[in-house]
Structure formats: structure tokens, C-alpha cells
Amino acid sequence: MYSFDPTDEQKLIVQTARDFAAKHLRPLAHESDEESKLPGGFLAASWELGLATGAIPEAFGGVGMARSAVTGALVIEELAFGDLPLAMAMLVPALVAYPLVDHGSDLQKEKILPAFTAATFPRWTAAMVEPTMSYDPADLATKATLIGGAYVIRGRKCFVPLGTDAETFLVYAAEGGPGLDHVQAFVVPRGTPGLTVSAREKNMGIRAVDTVEIDLEDVRLPLDARLGEKKGIDFARVMSYSRVAIAAMGVGLARGAFDYARDYARERKAFGEPIASRQAIAFMLAEMAVEIDAARLLVWEAAWQLDKGNAATKETYLARMYADAMALKVADNAVQVLGGHGYIRDNPVEAWLRHARGLPTFDGMATA
């Protein structure tokens, strides 16, 4: 039956995420962006909260929350409302833990999952995006080839979040292709011959999170490095979860930008009246409000499809496409509402515009 009301449990989790975002994300957003550095102790504090990987089953030492893309979307929106880069950073463990829970072999789960239920932030990350204009998750340039009882990986990845300190990389590579069903994921420990980790990338936004490029030059891996081993992974599903998460981030970011612009427009006076009392500004704000809700509902519906067990390729794709464009437009409007002040880095809206522009590029950098 149609309902737009989250469960009581979801409301509780959302409140937790909202409180954490208000205390640990929003106040640290500006400085971490300016310094291109995560705040000291941030990852540890977020890890203690346990939101990133709450759905690891109890059998593997997890909290055993129900695995739900809807819950994930609700939480991610709140965190991204606080700050998108910090939200991305604290959710990096999920990039490995959830594909592992969903697609890993029993042996792999036993071996790897303990790192994700331990007391310290796991030094794992995932590598999906490739540094080329023609990047396409359904047609990756990074290839995995089975040669003489070993997988040989060749290719380049970029935007690998928290890559500087990562000890292990989950690398997505195509075995033939094109097509989503040809993509598999491989566990590549740092120090594996042929793997080179670049210096930190310099990007337009999400500066607080270090991202790196990795170069895989005929990296040889044992057969059990392939996630799911013989069975492999359902990459289409991995991508669907990723699209929902990134779309939810867009909704959270946009809500932050809208709130800020609305409050500013009520305060700022021109010609003796708040600028919000002019339709030119008021209608921009109204459009922002409508579009944020529109995108959020598309995200919820797509996530709900995933929770029902459907592939949801179309739904998640449309939700992401819509939310990416919406977030950019809303962030841009927010800068516009603030006028010259919006362009100055003392106000957060210009940073939100820089972050929002990254959303269409962030494949595989978040998961629900």
C-alpha cells in the first residue's frame, strides 16, 4: 500500500545521522575543504557511530541491521546535507563491505569482513572510475584476463577515495565485454607487484577526501582474489546501489543549499525589503523545493525497487540522472541567490556547487 512514511526504526536512524551531521560534518566542512584534509579523528568518530556498515550480518560480527537501500538513502541524504565530502569519506568502508556481503564467497566473507567489524576504521577502498573522457562502467578499459591460473589486471583507475592510506583496493575490471555482466571485482593488496598508487589528485571539489589514481600494470592475482570467486559478482546490482547512494547524496547536498539560500534570502534586504519578498528570488526557491522533493521521491522509489529484489537498473539510472542534474541546478541557484556573496568562499554555497558538479562523475564512490 502506498506510503511515504519511513518506519519508526528508520526515523531513529535518520535522527542519529542528522545529529551526527550537525555536530561532526557541517561545522568541519569549511575548514576541511580549505585545508584539503579530513578533520583529525573524524574517521574514528564516524566509525564508532557505525552507520557505514550497519547491515553486516551478526554472523560475521556485524550489527545485523536489515540491508535496505531505502534506509541507506535516508541516512545518506542526512549525511550529505551535513557535508558531501565528509559523508563520502565516512561511507568508504561500505564500498567494500556491502559488495562483499552481497556477492562474496563464504570464505572471502570470513576472511575479510572482520576488518569491517573491528574497532578501527578499515583501510580498504574501491576503484571504479577511469581517468578518461570515454569512461563507461559498462565498458571498462581496465581488463582482467585469466592467464595460467592467475588473473592479470591491466588498466588505470582514478578518484579512488581514501586511497593514500588504503592497504587494500577492490578493483573493478572487465573480463571481455562490453556489458555490465562482464565486470568483476578483484581484491588487490597494496604492494602487489605492478600496482602503483599515485600522489593525491587535485580536484575541483570534495577536497577534504584524498583520492588517488592507481596504475595496474599486469598485476597478477590468485583466483580467490576475484570477489565471489567462481560465481563472481552481479555488477549491475553493485551499480544500482551506487546510483541510489549518489542520487541520495545529491538530494542531501541540494537540501543544504536550498536551506541556506532560503535563510539568506529572508535576511538579506534590498530596497528596504528581504530579497525573498520578490518573486524573482522566491520562485527560484520554490523551484528548488519542488525539484528536491521530486528527486527524493525518485530515489526512494528506486531504492524500494532494489529492496524488493528487483534489478532496478532503469529506476536507479533515472533517479541518478535526475538527481545529479537537480543538485547542480539547485547549488547553482543557491550561489545565484547569494549573488556576489555566493561566490566568496566564506559562504558554503560555492563549495556545494563544486561538489555537486562531481556527482555525475562519482560512479562507485558511494553505495547504499
Add this chain to the structure above:
Amino acid sequence: MIDFEHVPAVAQLASMMRAMATHQMRPIAREMDENEHADPTGYFDFIWQSTKSFARAGSRSPGAAQPGSASEPAIGQVRQCVIIEQMSWGDAGIYLSTPNPGLGGAAVSAVATPEQRERFLKRFGEGKPKWGAMAITEPGCGSDSAAITTTAVLDGDSWVINGSKIFVTGGKRAVADSEGFVVVWATVDRSAGRAGIKSFVVEHHTPGMTVLKVEKKHGIRCSDTAAIVFENCRIPKDNLLGSAEVVERGEGFKGVMATFDATRPAVAASAIGIGRAALEYVQERFEAAGMSPRYGISPQKLTARERDLMMMEANLKASWLLTLRACWMGDQKLPNNLEASMCKAKAGLAVTHVTQKAVEMMGPEGYSRKLLLEKWMRDAKINDIFEGTQQINMLIIARRILGYTKDQLK
């Protein structure tokens, strides 16, 4: 729990309405567009016979947007909108011509006494097809309904109404072609502004009421849009809906305005039905030509056509979800004034663009009257205008999100 699944009864209703739309509406859609003021009598009789029982049972008949009231079992706004969306997929002009209490009935339901409800609404469960209509707009005022100049003066046991009304949907069928009625907004005290505005039921064929003309329109041509003149039109005293007292923020005006919270999602649903008809048609044609959109590939690799189709689909779906949210809130008795305006503003604009794009994408075929696409584009546009233009709804949204009054944001 967040859930996007209809209960089986609603899903069944949707497929029933789809079948009805396919067999009773689509086949005559073009004919009813080309013969602007003709009556689809076969459809009238069919829909009247099949929905009369709803009305007799005291519930709402399909296609009539009316808010529920405690004394009446309501079919609910979600169901209402599911029905309207399907009917408008069939044909929006014919849907709007459906014999039912219409907006006039909505106003009666919102503020009438039980006696009035019986007197005015019982007729929709018996006899021949009938229509209810609502007359608000005047030649000199549209969205600014507080500027109404039509007057009602109490004279003994009668109200005497004088003034001109335009854009009365179903007006001719309500008062000249059937034993229906029109609800007329008129002021009892011009100096009181908004507080002086009351609504009155004027019965069919009342002396002093003349249907001056039926408008020729861009689209929804099957639907009659009447201009009605009232010259010393005398109606019984108890045809006033609500209280006669002139009070600032009186219940009467508020009650009638509240009907918009139910009718705006209904307009959004109608818009979406038209948009879906156009999108489905274009999708099917491209699919038949081996050009289905490739969901899941890099957005960089999409063709312009794929991107257009996908954005049309996403916009329609977003509009529909916003509409269902407003309806669901209405059904939950939650205040939904903001959400009702949001879905109306979004759907009206989205469907205007979707149908225009659909015509464009089919090239010369799209512009030809051989297909229904150009008609759907014309039909769609009204949804961006009536029941509050897009701009009026944006104004309502803006006031809500800013917490501003009418004076703070004009």
C-alpha cells in the same frame, strides 16, 4: 514503511480504467477534437450507467474530484488520481466532459449541510446524465478570485445574482443540457473583500441565467467551457453554501479554497495521463525501430534522443510520485496545501514539455493530425493553466516555504 505498491484493489481499478479508456475514449478522441462542440453521447451513457451506482452509494464517482467528509465514504484521493490518470491517458477532453458532480460537487461536498448535500448531489445517482460546474473566473479576474464582482443580494427568501462568469468547465452541459447545477462565487459585500465572497448553487434552467457562448479552445475541445451571464437571477435563500455571515477568514471561503488541495492533485494526475500517452507512443515507435534507450550505460554515450526520452520519463515519474504523495497525505488527513501545489506546478510544466518534445521527436508525423500527438500537446497545456496557473502555484509554494503571508510575498 515507505511503499510504492498499490493495494490489489487499486491495481485492479487501474487496469479496469485502462480498458475503459482504450475502448470507450481512444477510438473517438480525434473525432471529438475535430468536432469541437459535439457530445460523445455513447460515452456519456456508458460512463453514466457504470458510475451511477458509486454516486447512489454516496461515494464519489470516478472522475469527480471531491474532498471526502466524515459522513461520506470517500474512495480516497489516491484512487481518484489513479482513475483520472488512466482516463486522461484515454482522452483528457472526454474525461473532463464526464457527467458527474465535477468541481461544483466538490464545493458542495466541502461546505454544504447534510440537507444541501442530499438536495444537490442525490441526482447524480439517478435518471439521465448530469453535470455539476463551478463558476469563479470573470472577464476581469482570474487567479485573483478575491476581486470577484458578481454580486448576490438577499431579497426576502431569495438571493439575487448579477454578473458575468467565464471559463466555466462543463457549464453548458450542467445548466442548459442537463438537470445539473453550477456553483457561483459572488460577493455579498464588496467592501469586505475576500471575506464577502460566498458560493451559491444555481440550478439548471434558472430564469435570469444565460449561457452566452461556449469557447473555442486550443485543446480539450470536447470539454465545454462556457460563459454564463446572470441578470437578476433569483435563487432560493438556502442555496448559499456555508454561512452568510461576513467574517474575516470565514469558513466558507477557506472551505472552498481547501477544495483546491484535492483538485490540484487531480489536475496533476490528468496532466500525467496525457504525458504518459505521448511518451508511451514515442517509446513504442522508437522501440519498433530498434532504438530503445540504453539504461545503465555511461551518460556520456547517450544519444540526444535517448537523453530526451529518459528525461521525459524521469520528469513524468517524478510528477506522478509528487502527485501520489499529495493524495496520500490528503487520505491521511494531513495538511497538504504545499504538496498539492507542488505536484500541480511540477506536473503542469513537465507535461507541457513532455508533449511538446514528443511532437518534435516524431518529426513531420508528430505535427500531422493523423496521429494524436499534436492533440495531446494541445490538451496538455491547459493543465499548466487551470486550477491555478503554474505561477500561482509557485507563489503558494514560495509563501509556504518562506513562511510569508500574502502581503509579504505578492
